[in-house]
Amino acid sequence: MIASAPSSASVPPDIAALSFEDALAELERIVRQLEEGRGKLDDAISSYERGTALKRHCEAKLRDAQAKIDRITVSADGTIGAEPARID
Amino acid sequence: MTQDFDAAPPPALPLIAPEPRPGSNLPEFTVGDLARRLKRSIEEEFGFVRVRGEISQPKKHSSGHCYLRLKDDTAVIEAVCWRGTMSKLAIKPEEGLEVIVTGRMTTYPGRSQYQLIIESMELAGEGALLKMLEERKRRLAAEGLFEPSRKKPIPFLPDVIGVITSPTGAVIRDILHRLSDRFPRHVLIWPVAVQGERAAAEVTAAIQGFNRIQPGGPVPRPDLLIVARGGGSLEDLMAFNEENVVRATAASAIPLISAVGHETDTTLIDHASDRRAPTPTAAAEMAVPVRGELLAQVLDDERRLLASAGRLLAERRNRVEGLARGLGDPRALLEGHAQRLDDRAERLTLAAAALVERRRTRVGELAASLRHPRDQLAQAGQKLAGEARALDGALRHAVTMAESRYQRVAGRLSLTPARHRLDDGARRLADLSPRLERAFGKIVAERGAKLDALGQLLESYSHKSVLARGFALVEDRDGKPITSASQTSPGLAVTLRFGDDSRVDATVDGGEAKAEKKPDAKKARAVPVQGSLF
Numbered sequence: 001m002i003a004s005a006p007s008s009a010s011v012p013p014d015i016a017a018l019s020f021e022d023a024l025a026e027l028e029r030i031v032r033q034l035e036e037g038r039g040k041l042d043d044a045i046s047s048y049e050r051g052t053a054l055k056r057h058c059e060a061k062l063r064d065a066q067a068k069i070d071r072i073t074v075s076a077d078g079t080i081g082a083e084p085a086r087i088d
Numbered sequence: 089m090t091q092d093f094d095a096a097p098p099p100a101l102p103l104i105a106p107e108p109r110p111g112s113n114l115p116e117f118t119v120g121d122l123a124r125r126l127k128r129s130i131e132e133e134f135g136f137v138r139v140r141g142e143i144s145q146p147k148k149h150s151s152g153h154c155y156l157r158l159k160d161d162t163a164v165i166e167a168v169c170w171r172g173t174m175s176k177l178a179i180k181p182e183e184g185l186e187v188i189v190t191g192r193m194t195t196y197p198g199r200s201q202y203q204l205i206i207e208s209m210e211l212a213g214e215g216a217l218l219k220m221l222e223e224r225k226r227r228l229a230a231e232g233l234f235e236p237s238r239k240k241p242i243p244f245l246p247d248v249i250g251v252i253t254s255p256t257g258a259v260i261r262d263i264l265h266r267l268s269d270r271f272p273r274h275v276l277i278w279p280v281a282v283q284g285e286r287a288a289a290e291v292t293a294a295i296q297g298f299n300r301i302q303p304g305g306p307v308p309r310p311d312l313l314i315v316a317r318g319g320g321s322l323e324d325l326m327a328f329n330e331e332n333v334v335r336a337t338a339a340s341a342i343p344l345i346s347a348v349g350h351e352t353d354t355t356l357i358d359h360a361s362d363r364r365a366p367t368p369t370a371a372a373e374m375a376v377p378v379r380g381e382l383l384a385q386v387l388d389d390e391r392r393l394l395a396s397a398g399r400l401l402a403e404r405r406n407r408v409e410g411l412a413r414g415l416g417d418p419r420a421l422l423e424g425h426a427q428r429l430d431d432r433a434e435r436l437t438l439a440a441a442a443l444v445e446r447r448r449t450r451v452g453e454l455a456a457s458l459r460h461p462r463d464q465l466a467q468a469g470q471k472l473a474g475e476a477r478a479l480d481g482a483l484r485h486a487v488t489m490a491e492s493r494y495q496r497v498a499g500r501l502s503l504t505p506a507r508h509r510l511d512d513g514a515r516r517l518a519d520l521s522p523r524l525e526r527a528f529g530k531i532v533a534e535r536g537a538k539l540d541a542l543g544q545l546l547e548s549y550s551h552k553s554v555l556a557r558g559f560a561l562v563e564d565r566d567g568k569p570i571t572s573a574s575q576t577s578p579g580l581a582v583t584l585r586f587g588d589d590s591r592v593d594a595t596v597d598g599g600e601a602k603a604e605k606k607p608d609a610k611k612a613r614a615v616p617v618q619g620s621l622f
Contacts, residue, residue: 021244024382027389034396041404048397055393058386061245062379067272069264071255071279072297072307080297082307085277087260 011057015050020061027054123197130202134193139165139204140212141189146181148174156181158189158204166203167191176285177209178323185220186212210323217322221329225356228331233338234359240343242363242374243311248274249375250310250342252294255279259318259368266372271379276310282317287327291315295336295344312375313342315357316368319350328355337361347371556587 015023030051034044071085117125141158148154152171157164167189169181179185189209195202211217228234249267253259255277267273278298280290301309315337317328327333328348337344338360346361347368358364365371547553555561562570563583570582580596 019245020382024386024389027386027393031389031392031396034400035392037396037400037403041400044397044400048393051393051397052390055386055390059383062383062386065272065379066274067264067268068274069277070275070307071277072250072294074297080301080307082276085255087255087264087277 011053011060015053015057018054018057020058023054023057023061027051027058030054120197123195123200127195127197130193130195136190136192137204138188138190141165141187143181143183143185143187146183154181158187166201167206168203169206169209173207178285178326179209179211179217181209182220186216188212221356224329224331225359228334228356229359233334238338239362242343242345245271245377246273246311246375248276248308248310248312250276250278250298250313251316252278252280252291252298252313253316253368254282257318259316262367262369263314263316263372266369267376270373271376271382273376274308276307281327283320283324283327288330288333291327292330292332292336295333295340299339299341310342313340313344314347314365314368314371314375315344315361316347316371317349318368319353322353325349325353325355328357330356333357334360345371345374552587552589555585558587561585 018026030047033039034047034051039047069085069087070082073081073083075081139158141160144157144159144164146154146156152174154169154174156167156169158167159165169177179187181187187209188211189204189206191205191207193202193204211220232238251260251263253263259282260277264275267275276298278294280294281287282291295313295315298310298313301307303309315328317325325348328346334356337346337357343362345363345365346355346357347365347370348355348357351366354364363374365374551561561584563585564570565581565583567583570576576582576596578596582594582596584592584594586592
């Protein structure tokens with residue numbers, strides 16, 4: 001979590017809100033577009049910057065994957081809680 | 089204990105006869121004694137039986153006990169299932185269900201009845217169970233619970249996965265291992281019984297419970313649910329065929345993967361879930377992508393991003409350099425322009441002198457073509473003389489033409505037409521004269537007749553007719569009628585006119601007149617009556 005904080009801070013908020021799937025799809029689109037080599041230089045540069053931000057976002061999503069196993073508890077009044085579970 | 093009670097020897101009843109009657113060696117029971125004996129006998133003999141039959145008229149009482157009948161084509165036995173047993177039954181008693189029941193027989197002395205107390209119940213063979221499931225499936229499908237359009241897409245990468253299964257056993261371990269292999273996630277396990285009496289209710293409550301969790305609460309709301317159970321017999325998997333489980337699955341707002349039994353087992357939850365996994369492990373694979381592959385893909389994208397951006401820049405730099413070379417030396421451009429300027433300046437001075445020279449030549453040409461006024465006068469005089477001659481000739485010609493026209497017209501002039509019109513007029517005049525006379529005579533006669541008629545009419549309106557009836561008209565000496573006494577004065581001379589137009593002169597004599605004047609005064613008073621006749 002601490003390691004991922006700086007990288008996520010440098011990601012624009014609109015990208016940070018994207019799901020992994022959407023971010024990856026947009027990254028692929030930008031890469032294809034740049035590989036075709038068309039368009040204005042300014043656009044290409046801003047696309048590149050956005051691409052690197054998307055890549056950081058995707059990478060962060062992949063790297064902070066952490067297994068966490070909780071077990072649901074239901075109290076007498078129906079309130080749902082969770083406590084760490086250990087299952088091998 | 090034998091179940092073949094037909095082949096068992098008849099029970100030896102202890103014949104305890106307190107008071108045998110004389111003449112009979114048969115013991116005499118009270119009803120209660122006999123009933124108790126029967127009860128004991130039956131309970132001992134049929135204390136544990138296994139019966140196969142069809143359920144008829146099952147009735148669940150509010151107390152929780154269930155009363156039903158077991159029958160085949162020859163007989164019927166009353167049966168009861170107490171509440172405590174009911175909740176443990178693997179199947180619910182339904183009308184027409186072919187079952188095998190184990191239990192014990194007892195009697196109910198109060199009514200001379202015997203009945204079977206059911207301890208357990210199972211379906212009499214796979215066929216009957218499958219038939220029941222088929223019927224239930226058909227009914228739920230008709231409600232639209234299995235419609236493909238209801239199915240929700242499974243999220244590509246769920247953050248939180250809710251797993252509904254037994255907290256012990258291989259299934260949860262398989263799922264957790266496969267998840268951590270592929271993409272470690274936050275897993276919430278909702279422990280439930282996966283078989284037996286409580287299973288269906290617990291699975292239903294778990295699905296509904298997960299859906300009740302609100303986002304942002306202390307327990308995160310799952311993006312995906314997995315309902316899982318390992319393989320087992322048809323009866324073991326029955327909970328996942330229960331209607332409440334199927335309905336909760338269909339109603340889940342969270343996408344749900346069902347993984348019940350092995351690949352060949354299909355339960356009704358599989359039809360209602362958004363995705364069916366053949367095994368719990370497969371469910372984990374459907375739930376998350378492989379992290380390593382995605383990481384590789386992202387890194388590859390990054391490499392391509394860098395490479396293509398670098399290439400793009402290099403390309404642009406090359407083009408800029410190429411274009412810069414094409415721009416050329418500015419001094420050479422300037423020299424060319426200086427030369428053109430010098431050339432134009434020189435041509436400018438030359439052109440001014442040439443222009444003056446051209447104008448001077450033109451003036452000379454125009455002066456040469458000017459003529460003297462004397463010549464022009466002479467020429468005009470000649471033109472005038474010529475035209476005077478022409479005018480004279482034309483006048484003479486016009487006079488000649490007019491004369492010849494006059495001659496032609498004079499020749500055609502004659503009195504004959506006028507004479508014709510005179511004769512015609514005379515004839516018409518002669519004709520009109522007699523017509524005039526005829527017409528005039530006719531008019532005179534008509535007017536005469538009309539005048540006579542009017543004369544008679546006038547006469548009838550005349551005052552003379554009034555006079556003829558005995559009245560007299562009073563006139564003054566000038567012949568004007570006197571119509572009022574006020575027009576008279578004593579001594580006034582008047583004339584009295586009578587109907588035969590005879591007249592008498594008289595004099596008005598004032599108030600009290602002589603006797604001879606009296607009738608005259610009376611006549612005079614009649615005058616206003618006459619006046620009104622005019």
